[in-house]
Amino acid sequence: MRALDLEVVETAQRWHAAGHDLWWCTVLSTFGSAPREPGALLVARADGRHIGSLSGGCVEEDFLARLSVGAFRAPVQVVAYGAGLDTIDARGVSLPCGGRLEVLVEHWPVDRRAAGELESYAAALRGGTLQERRVTLDTGFSQWTTADALGPRVELLAREARIRVGPAARLLIAGISPVSQYCAQFAQSLGFEVVVCDPRDEAWADFVPGDARCRRELPSEYLKRHPAHAMTAVVALTHDPRLDDLTMLEAVRGEAFYVGVMGSRRTSANRAERLRRSGGLDDEALGRIRMPIGLDLGSKTPAEIALATMADVVRVMRGR
16 A cells, blocks of 8 residues: 555544544646655645645645635635746745646545545555546546556546556565566665565575565465455566466466566567466466566666666556
């Protein structure tokens, strides 16, 4: 789950239960240098208490100051900071390099509708299915639906914002190798929940896990007990066909948005034939597996291969 988002939601639920109106703020779009991406959340009370963030601090300060003197009482409005003629005149706010930030501000009184919105957010963040919240920008009417595809966290239409809400992106690393070490480091720095599986005791000797969860078992067995949800990427990085092939067979049965295995083009062709002949995979299942894994960057070193792998994972996750 997205830890910060869930903390925002759970705090908002406590404040709502205690009888506080809430101002629910979502970053809709950014341009130039902006510290938070679209979809970032902040919730505030009339007394100025808040959790979450929209920028590096100056936007929050201006927003809370305006809230304290009675601004943002409409059910919904879009507020812009930074560059542009339609932005708020906030001299204390400075976004670097001509940056621009648009924020959806929703005023949620203490009622059953607000409670329902918060429960929907919490369920989406704790669950395994990517959800989409559609908000009509001139009325504040919203509805939830299952997201039909990966893509940007926020899409803006003429009168509607579509906000994707779901569990944190997870990276399952199947097998430890020099490439695995760099993938784990890169993924953690990108905010992924990282799980590393390898049944070989000797493989763990020099592995530095950081915050990754480590499992001394076959990745395929882990996937049987913890099926990949729609925000999971599975990468096999050992060159050991016994480990990598079993992982691929199990991974394509789940909902992972990315399944990839390391190897040359010749190795990949041989693996595809094995998976077809011995594993019973059809063309559709084989088409889900990226082999060779990653973007074609001409990578040579383990770090470069890991970079190409994680770049490809992020590309697919963003719907590119």
